Amino acid sequence: xxxxxxxxxxxxxxxxxxxxxxxxxxxxxxxxxxxxxxxxxxxxxxxxxxxxxxxxxxxxxxxxxxxxxxxxxxxxxxxxxxxxxxxxxxxxxxxxxxxxxxxxxxxxxxx
Amino acid sequence: xxxxxxxxxxxxxxxxxxxxxxxxxxxxxxxxxxxxxxxxxxxxxxxxxxxxxxxxxxxxxxxxxxxxxxxxxxxxxxxxxxxxxxxxxxxxxxxxxxxxxxxxxxxxxxxxxxxxxx
Numbered sequence: 001x002x003x004x005x006x007x008x009x010x011x012x013x014x015x016x017x018x019x020x021x022x023x024x025x026x027x028x029x030x031x032x033x034x035x036x037x038x039x040x041x042x043x044x045x046x047x048x049x050x051x052x053x054x055x056x057x058x059x060x061x062x063x064x065x066x067x068x069x070x071x072x073x074x075x076x077x078x079x080x081x082x083x084x085x086x087x088x089x090x091x092x093x094x095x096x097x098x099x100x101x102x103x104x105x106x107x108x109x110x111x
Numbered sequence: 112x113x114x115x116x117x118x119x120x121x122x123x124x125x126x127x128x129x130x131x132x133x134x135x136x137x138x139x140x141x142x143x144x145x146x147x148x149x150x151x152x153x154x155x156x157x158x159x160x161x162x163x164x165x166x167x168x169x170x171x172x173x174x175x176x177x178x179x180x181x182x183x184x185x186x187x188x189x190x191x192x193x194x195x196x197x198x199x200x201x202x203x204x205x206x207x208x209x210x211x212x213x214x215x216x217x218x219x220x221x222x223x224x225x226x227x228x229x
Contacts, residue, residue: 034217043115043202043220044154097142097206098156098167099218 002027002090009106012082018075020105022088025069031091033064035073036099037084044087044101047073078109113137115221117203123227129191132224136185136205142166143186144206144218145178149199160186193228200225 005023012018024033034049048055048062050071055062061074075082087104116135124130136143145157157176158168162183171178175194180186190197204218 038154041222043204043222044218045220046217049217097159097218098144098170099146099154099204100156101146101154103153 002031004088004090004102006086006088006102006105008103009108011108011110012075012078014080014109014111015077018073018078018082018107018109020073020075020086020088020107021070022073023070024088024090027068027090029068033062033068033071034089034091034099035060035062035086036089036101037086038104039081039084044099047086078107080109080111083107083109115203115205115219117201117221117224119224120222121225121227123229124193125229126195127192129189130193130226132188132190132201132203132226134186134188134203134205134221136203137219139207140205140219141183141208142206142218143180144204145186145188146170146202146204147199148202149196152199154202157188190226193226195228198226198228 002024032049032051035047036044038044048057048060050062050064064071085104085106087101118133122130141162143160146154148154156170159166160180163180177189200223202220202223204220206218
């Protein structure tokens with residue numbers, strides 16, 4: 001499985017865009033990049049995923065670099081409820097469907 | 112549509128006792144997963160069911176843990192006997208039927224069961 005590197009923590013002012021980077025330089029050509037988050041005391045929540053192209057949904061946007069070695073999750077207008085740990089997870093293990101959670105980035109949205 | 116539910120939400124037991132955790136996946140989801148986060152550690156995969164069959168149980172820590180999914184609906188995870196290091200949060204997740212491109216699977220998580228072994 002590809003390894004990921006994410007900042008340990010980030011702060012973002014409420015209402016501003018939160019940009020969360022992830023380095024996944026060892027990602028293979030057919031591995032997707034998934035983003036999940038875990039709000040305190042809740043189960044992980046799917047946010048978005050992509051392969052090569054940038055993606056957008058109602059929650060966030062995902063920007064993947066052309067070489068696919070890194071990506072950025074963008075929360076366009078962060079709210080206090082977006083305070084959570086965000087995980088960047090490349091694809092699945094070969095032959096299985098397990099999600100490999102790393103340490104993630106603790107995003108704190110500041111009023 | 113109801114999400115993934117887990118029972119109980121909390122459990123406090125003594126070392127050596129048995130605890131059974133239950134997970135009800137989203138209706139119609141063939142795939143069911145168990146994960147756990149022990150104190151100070153990352154969320155780790157335990158096992159994966161496809162319907163009633165164990166597809167991957169490579170993450171099960173030892174033979175004190177037994178997972179079942181009779182009839183391919185709800186699942187139970189039994190810990191017998193429980194040890195102190197089993198304390199943590201146990202998450203269940205489910206996803207729909209396998210699609211040709213398996214990388215597009217999205218997993219839906221339950222709220223977790225918080226287990227404390229004293």
